[in-house]
Amino acid sequence: MAETESTSAEGVEWDLSDLYESHEDQDLKGDMEKLTEKAERFREKYKGKVEEADLEPGEFRDAMEEYEDIYELMGKIKSFAMLYHSMDTQDPDRGALLQKSEQIGSEAKNKLIFFELEWQDLPEETAEEYLESDELDHYESYLRHWRRYTPYMLSEDEEQIIESLQNTGKEAFKRLFDETVGQIKVEFEAHGESHEMVLDQALSVLYEDDREKRKAAADAVTEALQDENQLLNFIFNNIVQNHTTICNFRDYPNPMTPRNLDNRVDKETVDALMEAVEENVDLVEEFYETKSEIVDYETLYDYDRYSPLPGSVPETDFEESREKVLNAYEEFSPKMREIAEKFFENDWIDAELKEGKRGGAFSSSTVPSVHPYILLNFTDKPRDSMTMAHELGHGVHQYLARDQGALQQSTPLTTAEMASVFGEMLLFDKLINDVEDPETELILLGNKLQNDFATVFRQVIMTRFEQDLHQTQREQGELKSEEINEIWMEANKKEFGDSVELRDQYGWWWSYVLHFVHYPFYCYAYAFGELLVLALYDMYKEKGDEFVPQYIDLLKAGGSEDPKDLLEKIGVDITDPDFWQRGLSVLREKVDRVEELAEETGKI
Ligand SMILES: [Zn+2]
Structure with a gap:
């Protein structure tokens, strides 16, 4: 180790x-x-x-x-x-x-x-x-x-x-899936050096700026998935069949009904969200066309989707991140800062790297009579201060919702990211405002947009894939991998249009996605959360201070009401496609800004 x-x-x-x-x-x-x-x-x-x-x-x-x-x-x-x-x-x-x-x-x-x-x-x-x-x-x-x-x-x-x-x-198939994917080894060579890594690590190579390495990793991922395909395909078919069987016994009108019930939203709301996202999918194509000019590639391929824009952004340390995040929170509301500060002052955060410590980051609400705790693995990368802002958003939300009691403190998934993504935006806006040279702004904004697209468009695409997969299997019975590949490619091509070439081998990439096996139809909730926050943040910019107490009341309410009723109180109608359009328009402005900056810096 x-x-x-x-x-x-x-x-x-x-x-x-x-x-x-x-x-x-x-x-x-x-x-x-x-x-x-x-x-x-x-x-x-x-x-x-x-x-x-x-x-x-x-x-x-x-x-x-x-x-x-x-x-x-x-x-x-x-x-x-x-x-x-x-x-x-x-x-x-x-x-x-x-x-x-x-x-x-x-x-x-x-x-x-x-x-x-x-x-x-x-x-x-x-x-x-x-x-x-x-x-x-x-x-x-x-x-x-x-x-x-x-x-x-x-x-x-x-x-x-x-x-x-x-x-x-x-449950047995879920475990078999975890064990099968968990033991996948991805082996490849780049610049004469050989690499062997687990699947997650290989997928994270797609975020590196070394193109040769990205391509080699992507090709090796495909090969590894093909090697395991017989078993993965069997697991997928069984999971889908199992879902259909249960839906039939229980008389669910639609395969997505159980998920929507858990998320406390109705079909109309989910449809409004998904359709609004699909109507704006040209945004992704527009951005990636600009990106291909910036990075100066003739063609962008599937392994170029997440590569960072060229150039570097300054590193950060823990103290500096803490100050930046707290200041960003304070500008929004002194109360938010006050609560966030408690996490640092009372040792409610664990951020150092330790052998054997769990990876990633989370905020755990624990119980109302105590207080939340936050786990980070802080590595001094710029991304870590965003994660800090994100988890503190969860922490503040959970802290404020304690009065709702143990049964109603937590929100459903759909509104769970309300404060965390909002916290990230507060920090991101502050970072962008503090940046003086357009080149750094371009890098920050471009990289952020790629993440936003993965949260909004990709998640809706994945949900459409699942709908098609379940429907096709209901009609035709057990599906061959080639048939699933086709459904997957058809869904994914809609995201990028002509801007990114998804090679045929990308067709196999449905087979490692944990959500499809563990939590059918879960993915749209990510798009829900992100667009909700983009729209809320836009309301804050429009209304200013008047918005702040309304927002804090929203957080205090925790999971005590359905998202629809809670949001109605601040004048938001989540069943209205125009509401979702608002968040998408914010993304559109950002895409325009990227183009402007690319021109200004002579990159295109
Ligand atoms: Zn989160």
């Missing part, structure tokens, strides 16, 4: 003792026992009561509070185990704690599941009486959301059979 390099974030470690001290903490052991007891007691006290409508609204609220209290305790234990493990994934004590917390969590959930099922089973009128009572006001949106699954539920016996068979069905 490579030695861990040291960066300016050395010594920036979090202090988890607001949760527990360690895996040996007596409080932790006590809480684990308490969790099991509480779940048992809850079951004894309430089993059959909801079904029989035996509870007064006030008693129902008491039950909800007890239920929430159990989830809070479970969340505290599970988030500590997860955070503690992420610090040293090689430590068997931490692994054992993580495993144990998951097991105890599942056991508790199994004891509580009756409550959800009984509520879903209540006749419409009875449920409505509860929902309209003042006592249950706080939980109304949450309870209504549960009821939306009612028409698709099967009997308790059938549910149990499905649940247990999925372990050897869908």
Whole structure:
């Protein structure tokens, strides 16, 4: 294993003792026992009561509070185990704690599941009486959301059979997929040097500026995917078939219905989003035409999509990033800075590189009675300050939403990135404003746009691919890889038009995408989040300070209402294609700006 390099974030470690001290903490052991007891007691006290409508609204609220209290305790234990493990994934004590917390969590959930099922089973009128009572006001949106699954539920016996068979069905194929993709080795040569890496690493070569290396890596990825194709194709076909079977049993009107339910959005909203994105797809083509002139390639190929614009941007260190991010937040709202600052001052961030530490970055809300924690792997690259701004956005959002309680603090996926992407924009705008030479501005803006396109257009394209894939398989049965390749290419060509040549071999590149296997129809949520924030940010620029308290209220609301209702409060209608157009227009302005800068600097 490579030695861990040291960066300016050395010594920036979090202090988890607001949760527990360690895996040996007596409080932790006590809480684990308490969790099991509480779940048992809850079951004894309430089993059959909801079904029989035996509870007064006030008693129902008491039950909800007890239920929430159990989830809070479970969340505290599970988030500590997860955070503690992420610090040293090689430590068997931490692994054992993580495993144990998951097991105890599942056991508790199994004891509580009756409550959800009984509520879903209540006749419409009875449920409505509860929902309209003042006592249950706080939980109304949450309870209504549960009821939306009612028409698709099967009997308790059938549910149990499905649940247990999925372990050897869908869940088994997911694991087989992870293991298959995880062991893929990509081998290639560039500039006389040979490389061998795992798939993720090879894919990240596409972001490097060395063209020969990018091409060699891309070719080798294709070969590696072809080698595993027989198995990957089998897994895909089974996952799609499994999804169709479940949809048929449950009578979902559409393969995307379960995902939309989880995201708390309706089909009309998703259609409005996807169609608005597709109508603006010419933007991508326009940008890549400019890019091909800037980088001076006759033709851009699939392996040139993510290559950075030539030239360098200054490196950064942890302290400087911290100041920049906090200042950017403060210009928007002093309150946002104040909250973000707590993360640094109270050791709620872990940013140094450590052997065995989990990769990537995240913010974990933990539970309302504590506070969020943020994990970064800060490497002094310019990208790291954007990640810091991003995760602090999540952190501030989660912190502000604590008053909603354990059941409603978290948002659905669709609005989960609302504050994080907004935070990135605050920082990015500040960086752009501070830049004096047009060349640096061009590089920053161009690279950012390539990321934005991958978040907006590519995700909608991937969702269309999935729709086609599921539909075609419903009509034709098991599909050959060549057939899937064709569906994939057809979808992807729409993104780039004539600006990028996707070689035939790119046809195999659907087969490693985890989302298609683990979370069908998940991808559009990324486009949703990004465009939502682009539009919100545009509103901020138009309205100025008046927008700030409205936005903060939005964050405070957490997951206490559906995205549609929450956003309506600030005058946004997410079912209206014009709303989505607003975010897309911002992207269009940026593409124009790139062209202007390229001309100004004599690159085109
Ligand atoms: Zn995020």
